[in-house]
Amino acid sequence: MVLAKVVGSVVSTIKEPRLEGIKFLLLEKIDVKTLKGKKDFVVAMDAVGAGEGELVFFVGGSSSRQTEITAGKPSDATIIAIVDSFDISGKTIYSKSGLAGVAGRGEDK
Numbered sequence: 368m369v370l371a372k373v374v375g376s377v378v379s380t381i382k383e384p385r386l387e388g389i390k391f392l393l394l395e396k397i398d399v400k401t402l403k404g405k406k407d408f409v410v411a412m413d414a415v416g417a418g419e420g421e422l423v424f425f426v427g428g429s430s431s432r433q434t435e436i437t438a439g440k441p442s443d444a445t446i447i448a449i450v451d452s453f454d455i456s457g458k459t460i461y462s463k464s465g466l467a468g469v470a471g472r473g474e475d476k
Contacts, residue, residue, distance in 0.1 A: 411444035
């Protein structure tokens with residue numbers, strides 16, 4: 368699993384029929400200590416209803432086809448979780464509620 372921030376969406380009107388109705392989001396991998404983007408982007412299918420600005424876990428390769436939404440579909444990256452919070456060495460680095468942590472607290476822009 369990889370931590371990333373949802374930075375946008377991708378729209379495709381012409382696509383493989385099995386992809387109809389699936390939301391595609393643009394993700395930027397992040398540095399977990401600073402929450403800064405690494406300028407490393409990936410387009411992922413959304414299996415959990417994520418939105419722009421949220422931190423998410425995504426998986427790639429064959430793991431991306433293991434959700435109810437992506438089973439049997441041509442996928443190489445799928446968002447499988449929305450992050451509520453995480454800490455490193457007992458220090459909260461990110462909290463979606465914005466009540467703890469350092470840079471951004473879920474508001475990193």
